[in-house]
Amino acid sequence: MGHLMERHLIKHVLDGDGPGVGDTVTVAGWVRTRRDSKGGFSFLELHDGSVFRSLQVVAPAELPNYHSEVLRLTIGSSVAVTGELVESPGAGQAVELRASEITVYGYADPEAYPLQKKRTSLERLREIAHLRPRTNTIGAVARVRNALAYATHRFYQERGFLYLHTPMITTSDAEGSGEMFQVTTLDLEALPRGAEGAVDYDEDFFGRRAYLTVSGQLEAESYALALDRVYTFGPTFRAENSNTRRHLAEFWMIEPEAAFFDLDDNARLAEDYLKYLTGYVLEHCEEDLAFFARWIDEGVLDRLTAVTERPFERITYTEAIEILQKADAAFEFPTTWGSDLQSEHEVYLAEQAFDRPVVVTDYPADIKAFYMRRNDDDTVAAMDVLVPGVGEIIGGSQREERLDVLADAIERHGLDPDLYWWYLDLRRFGTAPHSGFGLGFARMVAFATGMQNLRDVVPFPRTPRNAEF
RNA sequence: UCCGGGGUAGCUCAAUCGGCAGAGCAGCGGGCUGUUAACCCGUGUGUUGUGGGUUCGAGUCCCACCCCCGGAGCCA
Numbered sequence: 001m002g003h004l005m006e007r008h009l010i011k012h013v014l015d016g017d018g019p020g021v022g023d024t025v026t027v028a029g030w031v032r033t034r035r036d037s038k039g040g041f042s043f044l045e046l047h048d049g050s051v052f053r054s055l056q057v058v059a060p061a062e063l064p065n066y067h068s069e070v071l072r073l074t075i076g077s078s079v080a081v082t083g084e085l086v087e088s089p090g091a092g093q094a095v096e097l098r099a100s101e102i103t104v105y106g107y108a109d110p111e112a113y114p115l116q117k118k119r120t121s122l123e124r125l126r127e128i129a130h131l132r133p134r135t136n137t138i139g140a141v142a143r144v145r146n147a148l149a150y151a152t153h154r155f156y157q158e159r160g161f162l163y164l165h166t167p168m169i170t171t172s173d174a175e176g177s178g179e180m181f182q183v184t185t186l187d188l189e190a191l192p193r194g195a196e197g198a199v200d201y202d203e204d205f206f207g208r209r210a211y212l213t214v215s216g217q218l219e220a221e222s223y224a225l226a227l228d229r230v231y232t233f234g235p236t237f238r239a240e241n242s243n244t245r246r247h248l249a250e251f252w253m254i255e256p257e258a259a260f261f262d263l264d265d266n267a268r269l270a271e272d273y274l275k276y277l278t279g280y281v282l283e284h285c286e287e288d289l290a291f292f293a294r295w296i297d298e299g300v301l302d303r304l305t306a307v308t309e310r311p312f313e314r315i316t317y318t319e320a321i322e323i324l325q326k327a328d329a330a331f332e333f334p335t336t337w338g339s340d341l342q343s344e345h346e347v348y349l350a351e352q353a354f355d356r357p358v359v360v361t362d363y364p365a366d367i368k369a370f371y372m373r374r375n376d377d378d379t380v381a382a383m384d385v386l387v388p389g390v391g392e393i394i395g396g397s398q399r400e401e402r403l404d405v406l407a408d409a410i411e412r413h414g415l416d417p418d419l420y421w422w423y424l425d426l427r428r429f430g431t432a433p434h435s436g437f438g439l440g441f442a443r444m445v446a447f448a449t450g451m452q453n454l455r456d457v458v459p460f461p462r463t464p465r466n467a468e469f
Numbered sequence: 470u471c472c473g474g475g476g477u478a479g480c481u482c483a484a485u486c487g488g489c490a491g492a493g494c495a496g497c498g499g500g501c502u503g504u505u506a507a508c509c510c511g512u513g514u515g516u517u518g519u520g521g522g523u524u525c526g527a528g529u530c531c532c533a534c535c536c537c538c539g540g541a542g543c544c545a
Contacts, residue, residue: 033505033507035503035505036501036507037502037503037504039502039503041502043504043505043507058503075495088503090503090504092505110497111495113479115480116496117506118481118494119506121481238543238545240470240542242544243470244539244540244543245538247543247544248545342541342542343540390545392545393545394545437545438545440544442545444545453538465536
């Protein structure tokens with residue numbers, strides 16, 4: 001073969017924006033099926049991940065390795081094919097590749113290869129996460145995920161936000177977002193002990209307890225209060241024993257943080273961002289979305305279109321409680337002012353009450369994090385964005401920029417002010433109003449594809465008792 | 470972590486009241502020979518999640534544990 005760098009991606013062959021009918025092309029990829037047809041030759045369906053569709057290859061019996069190799073090709077085998085691109089006489093595809101040379105790189109023993117032509121359940125695919133990107137579904141998820149990541153950078157870069165890398169290791173153990181994974185180089189079989197038997201963390205790598213971060217927000221605030229607008233896009237970790245389709249122990253989050261943004265600016269940014277993402281995948285992932293609409297979630301296109309075109313609903317927490325109290329629905333949890341919104345409440349608001357994304361603002365201070373800006377009443381300038389199907393996809397707030405009020409809040413939440421000396425410094429020196437939010441990227445991928453379980457939209461998901469791959 | 474449902478052939482599943490564990494798909498052999506989840510004929514497949522118990526006899530009933538799925542909580 002010799003010229004693999006010059007091969008064509010199947011996407012360009014099928015789109016006709018590369019080689020045309022009559023051209024000689026080389027493609028390479030994996031066999032999805034082989035059909036030995038009624039003319040003494042074979043059809044191969046070849047996919048290379050560049051596009052949803054596969055390319056039909058016609059393999060004539062005259063190929064020197066037809067009997068010895070081509071007839072041994074089964075699903076999962078890898079090949080390179082050179083041939084002439086011709087109009088297809090059959091239905092189902094406009095063009096096909098009439099092979100003049102087929103190089104086999106690797107067979108996939110059909111007795112042992114876990115993927116078959118039949119549909120394999122998503123649960124089963126999780127057990128073979130290293131092979132599942134070869135399936136239609138997971139391949140399409142990967143392309144949509146990539147598009148959403150690219151669109152994220154474009155959105156923020158176009159608006160003057162600076163991409164910031166915040167640390168994955170942190171020593172502040174009270175960012176208020178659940179259990180954290182501890183990071184240590186201590187020998188757990190022989191821990192250094194102090195006088196009273198407590199572990200002596202002075203011996204540890206950082207000289208104190210350290211953890212994997214649950215958020216880059218606090219560090220992002222530091223840069224927002226210097227460079228005006230920043231965003232992070234990186235991994236975060238939660239050691240909660242969460243066993244649901246909406247939680248992962250490791251997930252990526254996008255956290256914009258902007259100086260001189262109030263809560264209203266923040267909510268508008270969140271809405272613009274979500275609309276940009278849905279609009280982007282509608283425009284650039286048509287084939288993949290059509291597959292999801294056909295096999296995964298028939299409402300996905302309407303939902304993405306609605307998000308893109310219709311304004312979000314904007315209500316306060318207090319209004320949300322009033323709506324829930326008047327609702328003709330039996331809720332398991334109370335809907336009294338002061339209690340947090342439960343999943344059933346969020347579902348009701350986003351699906352029954354409004355059937356569109358809902359931004360809920362101004363929650364009771366007692367149920368929200370210490371850094372959220374105190375309003376004149378007992379609420380804080382927090383906001384959650386709830387979307388149909390997924391629930392909470394964004395959580396954010398205007399941050400408390402007043403030194404004395406922030407110090408009070410730290411105290412009230414039972415946190416140690418000494419640990420936040422540098423965070424308080426940001427209010428001590430040139431403080432400014434600022435706001436930000438976090439978007440769970442996997443939840444966004446789920447929302448955009450209609451996939452139900454976050455374990456299927458992350459390449460190698462980490463959940464309690466699961467880190468095989 | 471709590472509640473509910475599951476774990477049977479490579480995959481998807483069935484198995485009545487406790488009574489010989491069996492279908493489809495895939496694989497393999499043959500036929501057909503421009504197919505599109507190809508089709509037709511033939512063919513093999515088991516530590517029934519693990520350990521214990523009840524019983525003449527357990528996939529089925531009982532106990533413990535492991536794992537998976539869904540819901541809840543925590544949250545993004």
